[in-house]
Amino acid sequence: MNTTILIKLQEIVGTSYVFTDEENLKKYGHDETEDFIFPPNVVVKPSSVEEIASILKLANEFKIPVVPIGGQTGLSGGALAIHGGIGLSMERLNRIIEIDEKNLQVITEPAVITQVLRETVAEKGLFYPVDPSSMGSCFIGGNIAENSGGARAVKYGVTKDYVLNLEVVLPNGEIIWTGANTLKNSTAYNLTQLMVGSEGTLGIVTKIVLKLLPLYKHNVLLLVPFFKAEQACEAVSAIFRAGIIPSALEFMERDAIDWSLQYVDGISVEVKENHQAHLLIEVDGNYPEILMQEAEKILEVVEQFEIDEVLFADSEEQKNALWKMRRGVAEAVKANSIYKEEDTVVPRYELPVLLKGIKEIGSKYGFQSVCYGHAGDGNLHVNIIKGNMSDENWKTEVPKGIREIFELTVGLKGTLSGEHGIGYVQKNYMNIAFNTVQLNLLQGIKQLFDPNNILNPGKILPDNIN
Template identity: 40%
Template sequence: MAAGPPYGPVTEAFVDALRLAVGAEHVRTDDEARATYGADALKKGHPADVVVWPADTAEVAAVLRLCTAHRVPVVPRGAGTGYTGGAVPSFGGVVLALQRLDRILEIDERNLLAVAECHVVTGDLQRAVEAVGLFYPPDPASLPTSTIGGNVAECAGGPRAFKYGVTKRYILGLEAVLPSGEIIHTGGKSVKNVVGYDLTQLLVGSEGTLAVITRVTVRLVPLPPTQVTLRATFTTIRAAVDAVTNLIRARVVPSALELIDGDSLEAVATNLGTRALAPEGTGALLLLEVDGLPETVAEEGRRVEQACREAGATEVLVAHDQATREELWRVRRALSLSLRVLAPMKVNHDVVVPKGRVPELFDLIDRLRAASPGVRIPCFGHVGDGNIHVNMMLDPADPVALEAARVAERALFEGIVALEGSISGEHGIGFSKLPFVPLELSRIEIDLQRRIKAAFDPLNILNPGKMFPE
């Protein structure tokens, strides 16, 4: 078993040793740095004692050796866009800010891969490979800021997962540093490798609890030559979900298939200060993209339009040019942050059910809406994957709403598990979803995970207090 707290104190001598390891200018203990690196997009947290910015893998290893020697907890951090508090210390200690590991090391056109340091911003990596006609499909809405290391640690998904899959499908190999300071290399540049357990995939989605990922080798695919984005509006969510069912039945696989409900549309329109984003009376909108060769795209676009119209779409817009496509996607990317115009507090859940059970998921959400006074529940997300972001918006000063949201949260997770789904499709557990893990994993499964953790991190210093209940 991994050992738990108590941890060693962060002494002046320990901080001096960190300064020696990474340079004094790359170590901060002031309140501003401690607070900034003590929170992520969850907006709840606990300050770090000290923040360090190593320059490279060797310095990451030196910091981890010191943390092991002094038994000080250490939390790897990418861009801090995580929604579950994963990059936030639960027990103080060191935040390992990886900003300086930000180089794209190689784009290998012959082998269809790229090698990047962990803090390369995902959107920058995509642009760099697209410049040579290649494509890295995973596209979390946070891609202008989130990092490839953070995406690997969370196994980030995005709209294109419907056709292309999530981050794990694109990770060929990793360089990572164990809590002991030892450096490991998993996988590699070949697409096949069955020697030993698959440590690469074990580290994908490990939320910074097993090792610090310093380099990532990603698989690339040819850039699809043509993309068309469609926006279909419906008066009800049910009709939009019917359109998705029609599409799946017609065996059309759009590269993206996103649903936005009426409340979410209202929030984006207010936040962006734009005119109405859809015709009057729109209860749900589907954002769809098809990609591939021009003739295939034209045919698939027609079939998508037909499936939407048969389900009762009130309008179907087709964006062929880049500017119009960008505008449609800007709305989608602005959603998450725009919801705050509806209420000051957002409790964000990214539940997922098997595709065929999406209608039952929306029935469940309707029941929660009816039973939760003072709580608005706008929903949007990757409906093609059955992965819906269910947002509970409320005023934290309203005790009735707070209690209603607490009850609705548990009811949501219990309902999801009953629908054969998962309590998190993308955002991970961090510390915010810890109490709900036993709804999905058995005691045996949790114990097995604890033993894997102990094999990597016997002193339990690497991002403790995350992923499974202590």
């Protein structure tokens, strides 16, 4: 990185917030995606929207890549500086600006940790439902970038369903708001929804207005062991068809729960040899007696399948332990083997077909997989395990298998990513879900916002469109 640029960056944010030492470049060169490290040439830590506007103006003038960096928990490589350039750490924009109790809204900066946001509004009796597994360390700004989901999406929706308005710095340094702080809006094209899920490629989000709900007061949590994994998938649809909308409906294959349990205390779950999968099912609301009725109905549904004894979590401690177990799956798999994670999503009734197909594709290409995820949304995370596969096969065979998994997914009217984004690692599978006409539209949007391609270049769009 050229010295003139470094000096200008120092003038913008102050010398103590510009970093070029190897340790920092390495520290900001990864997220949670596999074992990738792509360090930026410089890390900059602005403290305000004005500073960010100045940085982008500079970068735009000199055509320097800018990669926004949040909580570094992404799973699609969205925060990797694959072309070097400026690593724009958002960490200092970490204030909750206002909790608007009168309108049930919160205005926040992007570097607030999602769990902190949830807990802070909960103290006022308000509820921000979106709870990605990484919520203890991810930033709300990153959730906007990837349109994150989580366990409660099945009832409450994903990030996009709570975003009312965004302050955004465009690549040319202009600052705009995308919409209004209203629950309804039919005023021109939806710039807010265009920004949500755009993975830092169209603009830098600097303020976020979110809708909140009144906080629910009670919940009931069940863990149901199934002797057949495909029946667990079938049960997912059956629960909805019985008229119940659970607040969470999570699927875990045997290995997922088994590996994760090693890292969790405070609960005794016996995973038996013949338990192929578990469903973790929650209902929530304000009336305990109604929740018990709904839990009874759910029991009636799952008992039509081949299940073992159902665990009712009967204390907060037990509930927390079950959730810790579920949230710990990705980490547990990571600790066990090198892996690649795919974020398939299909209409929920197609889950059994998807699961079966994934296993067959695995057999064909010689890899094992551990599947788990938000089955209520049809969102199945597929962890492809290296185990003792040769490096050669891992490199050549696995991508073929992934391509087939995505082809199956798209054939089932699903798509490549439910909540992790496309980022760096899935971009060259994009032509499975989109044809040239669609890809050209997507690229046209990118060019409209970012004609010099400085913002997070090399993400989302495939290397070759035509």
